[in-house]
Amino acid sequence: GAGVSQSPSNKVTEKGKDVELRCDPISGHTALYWYRQSLGQGLEFLIYFQGNSAPDKSGLPSDRFSAERTGGSVSTLTIQRTQQEDSAVYLCASSLRASGSYNEQFFGPGTRLTVL
Amino acid sequence: AQSVAQPEDQVNVAEGNPLTVKCTYSVSGNPYLFWYVQYPNRGLQFLLKYITGDNLVKGSYGFEAEFNKSQTSFHLKKPSALVSDSALYFCAVRDIGNTGGFKTIFGAGTRLFVKA
Numbered sequence: 001g002a003g004v005s006q007s008p009s010n011k012v013t014e015k016g017k018d019v020e021l022r023c024d025p026i027s028g029h030t031a032l033y034w035y036r037q038s039l040g041q042g043l044e045f046l047i048y049f050q051g052n053s054a055p056d057k058s059g060l061p062s063d064r065f066s067a068e069r070t071g072g073s074v075s076t077l078t079i080q081r082t083q084q085e086d087s088a089v090y091l092c093a094s095s096l097r098a099s100g101s102y103n104e105q106f107f108g109p110g111t112r113l114t115v116l
Numbered sequence: 117a118q119s120v121a122q123p124e125d126q127v128n129v130a131e132g133n134p135l136t137v138k139c140t141y142s143v144s145g146n147p148y149l150f151w152y153v154q155y156p157n158r159g160l161q162f163l164l165k166y167i168t169g170d171n172l173v174k175g176s177y178g179f180e181a182e183f184n185k186s187q188t189s190f191h192l193k194k195p196s197a198l199v200s201d202s203a204l205y206f207c208a209v210r211d212i213g214n215t216g217g218f219k220t221i222f223g224a225g226t227r228l229f230v231k232a
Contacts (some may be wrong), residue, residue: 033219041158043206056219091160104150105220107160116192 002026004108005091006092012114019075021111026092032075033105034067035091043091049075082115089113118143120209122223129197137192137226139207148210149190151181152222155203163205166190166197177201197230204228 005024013019025032033047045059049069060066065081069075079086089112093105120141129135141147151163164175170184181192192205207223 007117036120043222045219045221048213048219059219063142104162104165107152109159 002044004092004106006090006108006111008111009109010112010114012116014116015084016081018078018080019082019113021090021092021113023075023077023092023094024075025075025092026106027073029094029096029106030072030081031095031103032069033093033095034075035093036061037089037091037110039088046077046090074087076091079113082113084115087113087115118154118209118221120207120223122205122207122226124226125224126227126229128229128231131176131199131209132196134199135194135201135228137205137207137228139190139192139208139223141190142188143209145227147183147188147190149181149183150208151175151179151190151192152206152208153177153203154206154225160206163192182218190228192206197228199230199232202228 004026007022011019017074033048033049035043036046037043047054047057047060047067051072064080067077089110091110092108095103095105120220122139124138127137148214149166151162153163154160163179164173166173166183174180179194183190203223204227206225208220
């Protein structure tokens, strides 16, 4: 079956503009995660969803970042008034469910965001 | 808070030699531990996990990891390295957040170079 997909694969934007990043999880996966990976660095947790609710938003770097998930499927990460430090690869992952988080995560290819 | 540490930024090994990538963790309860690999220009892939049971866990591509509770370690190993094993390796641990939710905390990553 299809894996996790993300769009766009690359996004170049100007400082101050808003961007939306999309994630389509694997069908049947109720848990969805967003991470940020700066060049050559580790993964920074942003937020996760169990179904449509986000029990843990502690990783969002600022109030310019928000995310939603509808229908227990597609998720959108929105960054408002982008800054150059927002430039990174944004990774999405899904798993069967979060509460049984011994389930491994399946990652999408990422969206490379460049803020000029 | 739960955490995971990868003390080595980089590991160099000759092809055919055994390799070890180190990981130590800190958790308040029973640890759920994972290894993921990121090949160049490819997404993160799950390698193996420890939930319970046998301390030696076998995973994909000939990798294995040994859970050591007394040393709070979960080192990744392979008896004979291949050049194609060169990649970025991440250790991860399940974290129970303040909201009672669950998220996975990733280490900073260790870059493995296997020389022919």
